Amino acid sequence: MSQTDAEKKRKFRSAKRMREIMTEYYIDAKTAGQSGKKVAWITSGGPVEPLIAMDVIPVYPENYGAMIGASHMGGDLCAKAEALGYSTDLCSYARADIACALENGGPIGGLPRPDMLVCCNNICGTVLKWYEIQARLFNVPLFIFDTPFCHVDFADEARRYVRSQLDEYIAFLEGICKTKFDHDRAMEVGRLSLKGQRLWQDVLDAAAHRPSPMTAFDAFFFLALIVTLRGTQKVVDFYTELLQEMKDRVEQGISAVENERYRLLWDNLPVWYRLKWLSDTFASHGACLVADTYTTAWCGSMKYIDENNFIESMAEAYTRIYLNIGVDEMVKTIFEMIDKYEVDGLVMHSNRSCKPYSFGQYDIMRMVQEKKGIPCMMLESHMVDERSFSESQASTRIDAFMEIVRQRGSRTGTAL
Amino acid sequence: MEILNEFIEVAANPAAYAAKIKASGRPVIGYYCSYTPEEIIHAAGMHPMRLFGSKGDTGIADRHLQAYCCSLVRGALAESLSGGLDYLSGTVFPHTCDSIQRLSDIWRLNTSHGFFADVVLPVKLNTESARRYMADVLDKFRKELESYFHLTISDEDLNASIRTYNAIRGSLKEIWELKSHNPGLLSGSDLSSIVRASMVMDREALKDDLRSLLEELGEGKPSGEAKGKRLMLVGNVCDHPDVYTLIERSGGQVVWDDLCTGSRYFEGMMEEGSDPISSIADRLFERQVCPAKHKSPTARGEHITAKAREHGVQGVVFLYLKFCDPHSFDYPYLREYLERAGIPSMLLEIEDRLPPEGQLLTRIETFTHML
Numbered sequence A: 001m002s003q004t005d006a007e008k009k010r011k012f013r014s015a016k017r018m019r020e021i022m023t024e025y026y027i028d029a030k031t032a033g034q035s036g037k038k039v040a041w042i043t044s045g046g047p048v049e050p051l052i053a054m055d056v057i058p059v060y061p062e063n064y065g066a067m068i069g070a071s072h073m074g075g076d077l078c079a080k081a082e083a084l085g086y087s088t089d090l091c092s093y094a095r096a097d098i099a100c101a102l103e104n105g106g107p108i109g110g111l112p113r114p115d116m117l118v119c120c121n122n123i124c125g126t127v128l129k130w131y132e133i134q135a136r137l138f139n140v141p142l143f144i145f146d147t148p149f150c151h152v153d154f155a156d157e158a159r160r161y162v163r164s165q166l167d168e169y170i171a172f173l174e175g176i177c178k179t180k181f182d183h184d185r186a187m188e189v190g191r192l193s194l195k196g197q198r199l200w201q202d203v204l205d206a207a208a209h210r211p212s213p214m215t216a217f218d219a220f221f222f223l224a225l226i227v228t229l230r231g232t233q234k235v236v237d238f239y240t241e242l243l244q245e246m247k248d249r250v251e252q253g254i255s256a257v258e259n260e261r262y263r264l265l266w267d268n269l270p271v272w273y274r275l276k277w278l279s280d281t282f283a284s285h286g287a288c289l290v291a292d293t294y295t296t297a298w299c300g301s302m303k304y305i306d307e308n309n310f311i312e313s314m315a316e317a318y319t320r321i322y323l324n325i326g327v328d329e330m331v332k333t334i335f336e337m338i339d340k341y342e343v344d345g346l347v348m349h350s351n352r353s354c355k356p357y358s359f360g361q362y363d364i365m366r367m368v369q370e371k372k373g374i375p376c377m378m379l380e381s382h383m384v385d386e387r388s389f390s391e392s393q394a395s396t397r398i399d400a401f402m403e404i405v406r407q408r409g410s411r412t413g414t415a416l
Numbered sequence B: 001m002e003i004l005n006e007f008i009e010v011a012a013n014p015a016a017y018a019a020k021i022k023a024s025g026r027p028v029i030g031y032y033c034s035y036t037p038e039e040i041i042h043a044a045g046m047h048p049m050r051l052f053g054s055k056g057d058t059g060i061a062d063r064h065l066q067a068y069c070c071s072l073v074r075g076a077l078a079e080s081l082s083g084g085l086d087y088l089s090g091t092v093f094p095h096t097c098d099s100i101q102r103l104s105d106i107w108r109l110n111t112s113h114g115f116f117a118d119v120v121l122p123v124k125l126n127t128e129s130a131r132r133y134m135a136d137v138l139d140k141f142r143k144e145l146e147s148y149f150h151l152t153i154s155d156e157d158l159n160a161s162i163r164t165y166n167a168i169r170g171s172l173k174e175i176w177e178l179k180s181h182n183p184g185l186l187s188g189s190d191l192s193s194i195v196r197a198s199m200v201m202d203r204e205a206l207k208d209d210l211r212s213l214l215e216e217l218g219e220g221k222p223s224g225e226a227k228g229k230r231l232m233l234v235g236n237v238c239d240h241p242d243v244y245t246l247i248e249r250s251g252g253q254v255v256w257d258d259l260c261t262g263s264r265y266f267e268g269m270m271e272e273g274s275d276p277i278s279s280i281a282d283r284l285f286e287r288q289v290c291p292a293k294h295k296s297p298t299a300r301g302e303h304i305t306a307k308a309r310e311h312g313v314q315g316v317v318f319l320y321l322k323f324c325d326p327h328s329f330d331y332p333y334l335r336e337y338l339e340r341a342g343i344p345s346m347l348l349e350i351e352d353r354l355p356p357e358g359q360l361l362t363r364i365e366t367f368t369h370m371l
């Protein structure tokens, strides 16, 4: 099949650069031993800025999990973890990583050995258990950055507790790196981190344009940098370029989905091993998934950051991220996104891998239907364990859902 | 033994007991987790009530929870939504696992039992700042109770409550130790009923009842040589007295446990007469952790192995509710720790109902015969 010109035009020129940056990053990480740098494994929502300020290379098993999923290695690795006694019902990132760490399997021959582990539980309780497992395996120091769950608010006592952990975290790093923490350097890293987050939000906001120059599937791809390299100039440069590309696309009338008719919002992590299939399936209905709650999580708590006092304000920003708040708070974010991106329907990924993200979805769904009057659907999977996914079942569901969306018509246009 | 029968009755029908308390004019506050600072509820003159969730049809919870949710969370919500908890004047959710964390949200948004509190405890229990935070959170809970129910909880009230709870926990531990020394003295299912009823009964009366029970048990004749292989149960909660009976029929006997409805509930004493909130916090901070909390990467392995040795345990039965993340993550390493100590183990994963009896018997029998 030859690509049409339109299809070629739709490809992102930044994709190549992004792959290069990620390759460089993993090469750096894997050769850290030779360059005398230390490596820390850290959770995706963890406070990475102090690590960067200390010249430690952060490595993200969750980003690696996404790579495993995208390269269809998840099922195999998860099965290996199961053979070790881990239940099939556990997070598939964790299962895949546990198996990888033991045999250096996976896409790039495994992650570099950590010198330390930094686990922030602002996303889930899974990471706590997962990092305990790795702490036993690698026998390296583990720092737990404990961010009390904010059901309705961020309590004063929690604020004090998280704040004091920042000092403990810095002392932990100083102990391992045997150098003093440089506060000026950290300020600079903080500024870059915030800049990167702002740019990432701007990139995502480009999807508010009709037709959208990008889809959530593109966002899942371009997300890797804000996760793995936030706090560096590289991220700022890259997203500046990407943002320019979005603007160019808008100007040239390049839409991510040909004849975009419906605009949808995605909730929860991606189904990493079916990105293309899902993207094509929705596109065949003229539907563009314009936004998602997942990639937004890396810029969602910017409002709590004080640019001139990054390290201090970081305690609050890291505690109040999207997954660490109550269901009713999450709904507020979803409502805002529905309005901002003018969304006609909500696709919820009921992710067996991620209980904190998925429990509460039924309630969210009802609130969205009641208050926003848009149709919602649910799609069940294990985000990197492809063994449980049924394409035919999913496609029947999507067809039925798109039929309802079609009948309702798009929010601004009429039914087609 | 009349007292024993009372325990068994309460454990079999806790709701009936709670309704009586409620009728006497005392507010009943429900909870699902052994990290609940019950002492504060008790000191407020209210009745702390451990809930176990409904084991009947939980279909009513399907509107809120996916199928991959543990039966405790599902049963809890189902019981509330179907009106089975209307006797409550409030509920408390200490922060533990991801599932309970979201249950608390769903609960807050969909049920109405009056008072509601999240007690967002620290997850790591090995730093001074976490210890301070624990005390701060408990103090806040005390204030929330005070303001909602318009009352004052004095330090004396709290200290009196601490004494009561120390007595209760001390007695429970003694009973378990008697059982460990002389397993024939008390059946496993009776012992399980005693522990569960202790989380339900009026605590002042309970304190005396447990003493009397202990006296009676202490006079009980040693049952000759102990029959059955000595086993330890490890897991989340066990609300199935039948499990013990089946184990006994399969040639085993439970001599110790690490359960939320067992030793994790009664282990650990509080300092009496000092700053009561700190005393309560210190116990929660120091007691054996549940896998949703962190003390060290190997704390549970070391603790469980030590307890197994101390009680001459020949085999461990991991009894898990399906879909329980924290326990499932710990299983492979705990199994390995025990193996290294020469203690074999088996895993029983159960949903809301036990698997068919025959199947269960065969599995446990195979295990006990191997020991």
Ligand code: SF4
Binding pocket: A062, A091, A092, A093, A094, A123, A124, A125, A126, A127, A269, A353, A354, A355, A356, A357
């Ligand atoms: S997918 Fe969910 S459970 Fe797994 S690590 Fe991420 S937040 Fe935690």
Ligand code: SF4
Binding pocket: B070, B071, B072, B073, B096, B097, B098, B099, B100, B236, B237, B292, B321, B323, B324, B325, B326, B327
């Ligand atoms: S059984 Fe496990 S998953 Fe369920 S509430 Fe308890 S700790 Fe959480």
